[in-house]
Amino acid sequence: MARRIIYWFRNDLRLKDNQALSAAVGSASEIIPVYVFDPRQFEKTKLGFRRTGALRARFLIESVAELRKNIRQKGGDLLIRTGKPEEIVAKLAEDYNADYVYTSKEIAPQETRIESSLSKNLKTANVDIKLFWMDTMISAFDLPFPVSKLPSGFSEFERLLSNDLKIKDQFPTPEAITLPADFEAGAIPGLPELGIDPKELPGEISGASTGGETHALAVLKEYVAQYVKKDIAYASAEPLTDTRLSDWLSLGCISASYIYRSVKTAQSHAVTEDPIITNLLKREFLHWTLLRFGPRMFKPSGVKHHFNRRWKNDNAAFEKWINGQTESQAINAIIQKLAITGFITAAERESAAQYLVDDLDINWTWGAMYFESLLLDYEASVNWGRWNNIAGVGED
Numbered sequence: 574m575a576r577r578i579i580y581w582f583r584n585d586l587r588l589k590d591n592q593a594l595s596a597a598v599g600s601a602s603e604i605i606p607v608y609v610f611d612p613r614q615f616e617k618t619k620l621g622f623r624r625t626g627a628l629r630a631r632f633l634i635e636s637v638a639e640l641r642k643n644i645r646q647k648g649g650d651l652l653i654r655t656g657k658p659e660e661i662v663a664k665l666a667e668d669y670n671a672d673y674v675y676t677s678k679e680i681a682p683q684e685t686r687i688e689s690s691l692s693k694n695l696k697t698a699n700v701d702i703k704l705f706w707m708d709t710m711i712s713a714f715d716l717p718f719p720v721s722k723l724p725s726g727f728s729e730f731e732r733l734l735s736n737d738l739k740i741k742d743q744f745p746t747p748e749a750i751t752l753p754a755d756f757e758a759g760a761i762p763g764l765p766e767l768g769i770d771p772k773e774l775p776g777e778i779s780g781a782s783t784g785g786e787t788h789a790l791a792v793l794k795e796y797v798a799q800y801v802k803k804d805i806a807y808a809s810a811e812p813l814t815d816t817r818l819s820d821w822l823s824l825g826c827i828s829a830s831y832i833y834r835s836v837k838t839a840q841s842h843a844v845t846e847d848p849i850i851t852n853l854l855k856r857e858f859l860h861w862t863l864l865r866f867g868p869r870m871f872k873p874s875g876v877k878h879h880f881n882r883r884w885k886n887d888n889a890a891f892e893k894w895i896n897g898q899t900e901s902q903a904i905n906a907i908i909q910k911l912a913i914t915g916f917i918t919a920a921e922r923e924s925a926a927q928y929l930v931d932d933l934d935i936n937w938t939w940g941a942m943y944f945e946s947l948l949l950d951y952e953a954s955v956n957w958g959r960w961n962n963i964a965g966v967g968e969d
């Protein structure tokens with residue numbers, strides 16, 4: 574058994590069903606959990622808005638605060654720092670004389686680069702890093718094909734999995750977390766410490782989710798009790814036509830496989846498949862698609878390498894789209910709703926994206942970047958993958 578492990582939380586801000594955390598607690602007598610706010614995540618893009626906008630940053634802060642509260646209830650604490658994780662986590666490992674750093678494996682290019690730099694920095698301190706692939710419900714070993722042979726469309730992916738779908742088992746929640754005696758916990762930053770003026774929050778915020786594992790579990794419980802157990806068809810479940818579980822899923826406040834198992838267990842045999850199950854599989858497909866194609870997904874030519882398709886880089890028209898001042902009242906209403914809630918339904922996302930692509934003919938990557946800034950549920954693979962589809966440069 575190792576003596577000390579640094580556990581670096583990333584997009585897995587939960588205690589329940591957290592494979593890497595569960596492995597860390599089972600492998601060492603002391604765990605030092607840490608979260609690092611990375612200011613690069615909040616910088617402004619070349620288009621003038623932030624990579625992570627104020628509302629999404631607030632949701633992240635709430636989620637981290639709740640995680641700290643939950644870890645404290647287990648007898649531990651969450652160390653909080655602001656800066657470059659590849660430097661801060663390596664320095665903590667050295668200062669605390671840790672044997673290992675455990676963390677989740679990410680797939681988006683920027684996050685992967687940070688992992689590699691951390692790994693290099695740890696080598697010089699003689700500390701090992703263990704990365705856990707946690708964000709999919711199916712382990713790569715249980716896919717019926719290698720990722721390099723991933724089907725090019727979701728229907729085929731679903732068909733190939735249908736006979737042999739192996740969802741990961743649930744991992745135990747740590748009963749206790751033991752920290753070394755002397756540690757500096759660090760304060761949770763507010764928006765200003767992340768370089769964001771609180772005035773950037775929308776003047777009127779309505780209907781935005783509150784971050785954290787407890788909220789995620791409560792929303793799932795309510796959905797299962799009110800809809801799944803009562804066999805009420807999802808499509809007719811008016812107030813919950815979108816569960817909004819995606820908000821918490823994006824930061825890992827809840828795991829996809831936990832949602833899957835909870836819905837499946839509660840489903841009666843009489844009903845047809847709950848759409849959440851299909852949606853989770855679509856999410857899964859886009860995760861593997863990002864793993865297969867990497868940076869191609871973020872380029873205007875998309876995963877299909879459509880180099881001949883040209884897009885307009887028209888700032889004035891794009892500004893009108895993001896400010897809700899286009900000629901379409903319906904699109905304006907959607908974009909305004911996105912700004913004050915951080916959430917729009919799947920149909921609204923499709924309409925707003927389609928308008929930018931088909932009516933305005935604007936570089937679709939700009940639209941994807943804007944959604945990245947505002948959507949509370951932003952996930953690189955799903956957002957960029959869906960924009961690829963809508964722009965006609967992605968998988969079906």
Ligand SMILES: Cc1cc2nc3c(=O)[nH]c(=O)nc-3n(C[C@H](O)[C@H](O)[C@H](O)COP(=O)(O)OP(=O)(O)OC[C@H]3O[C@@H](n4cnc5c(N)ncnc54)[C@H](O)[C@@H]3O)c2cc1C
Pocket residue numbers: 814815816817818819820822823848849852853854855856857859917918919920922923926944948950951952953955956957959960963
């Ligand atoms: C242009 C565009 C951008 C999008 N960007 C994102 C994004 O950044 N993050 C995100 O989670 N979803 C994104 N979606 C997919 C979808 O709109 C949202 O997942 C959905 O609206 C979330 O609502 P929910 O949590 O109630 O979904 P539910 O119906 O409860 O579905 C359960 C989960 O499945 C996943 N999911 C749902 N629909 C899809 C889909 N079509 N493809 C892949 N996964 C899906 C989500 O993680 C969701 O939480 C995008 C769609 C479009 C058209």
